[in-house]
Amino acid sequence: MMSPALPCLIAVALLGGDDAPTSVQEGDAGLLPLFDGVSLDGWERFGGRNPEAWRVEDGAIVMDGEGGGWIGTRRDYGDFELRLRFRIVEPGSNSGVYLRAPADTSHISRTGMEIQILDDPHPRYASIQPWQRCGSLYHVAPAEPGHLKPVGEWNDLAIRLEGPRLAILLNGATVVDDRLDQHPELEEEHTGLKRTAGRIGLQCHDGRVEFKDLSVRELGSPRADGG
Numbered sequence: 001m002m003s004p005a006l007p008c009l010i011a012v013a014l015l016g017g018d019d020a021p022t023s024v025q026e027g028d029a030g031l032l033p034l035f036d037g038v039s040l041d042g043w044e045r046f047g048g049r050n051p052e053a054w055r056v057e058d059g060a061i062v063m064d065g066e067g068g069g070w071i072g073t074r075r076d077y078g079d080f081e082l083r084l085r086f087r088i089v090e091p092g093s094n095s096g097v098y099l100r101a102p103a104d105t106s107h108i109s110r111t112g113m114e115i116q117i118l119d120d121p122h123p124r125y126a127s128i129q130p131w132q133r134c135g136s137l138y139h140v141a142p143a144e145p146g147h148l149k150p151v152g153e154w155n156d157l158a159i160r161l162e163g164p165r166l167a168i169l170l171n172g173a174t175v176v177d178d179r180l181d182q183h184p185e186l187e188e189e190h191t192g193l194k195r196t197a198g199r200i201g202l203q204c205h206d207g208r209v210e211f212k213d214l215s216v217r218e219l220g221s222p223r224a225d226g227g
Contacts, residue, residue, distance in 0.1 A: 031083065034073060034200065034214040035061060043071045047105035053204045060210040062203065063095050068204030070100055070108060078197035079219040082159045087213050088151050092122040093207025096138065099161055100198035108201065114138040114194040115159060115168060118211055120148055134166055135175040140183055140190060143168065143175035162219050
């Protein structure tokens, strides 16, 4: 269930111009939990050689180690607002949040979309590309740096995806404000940019990252065809 400690995120208008604004809405109305705090019921594991990489401890989903593939919701989501909290426990850890992902073991950062979770300040990442920073739409839209909390502290992540419009807030700051249809040079490699629905997922890469307070608010009529 949602923790009462999770702060409300104020509405932030994004993507101006002629488009209707994308925003992360204030309060918890319409949010439904994706994680019950005690089990992985409602989640499905895809791929990986190490099922022990995923477990639940102290009210959090724990990604610990390598080779765990990814876990995803058991149904598709099209347009939605996703909220969660995460903390990087082991320095140098690498994980991600998948959006509109196909229910398979393909390269999800391409066939779906990945929001990067990374310990940016770690020395091993001193020469990463801007689109590899925590909060980025991986390989597509770089996140504004400077908003990730130190290792061991909980971060608030809010994602609003509506049609081709994507907004990402990290600890209350807008770090990505993007349109998925404004990257024609990437569409052949990133087929997921044109998907209209898919699973919400968590990636196992390496290190230890914990997730809790995952909830979703659907926008408009849900799609279940995968796009």
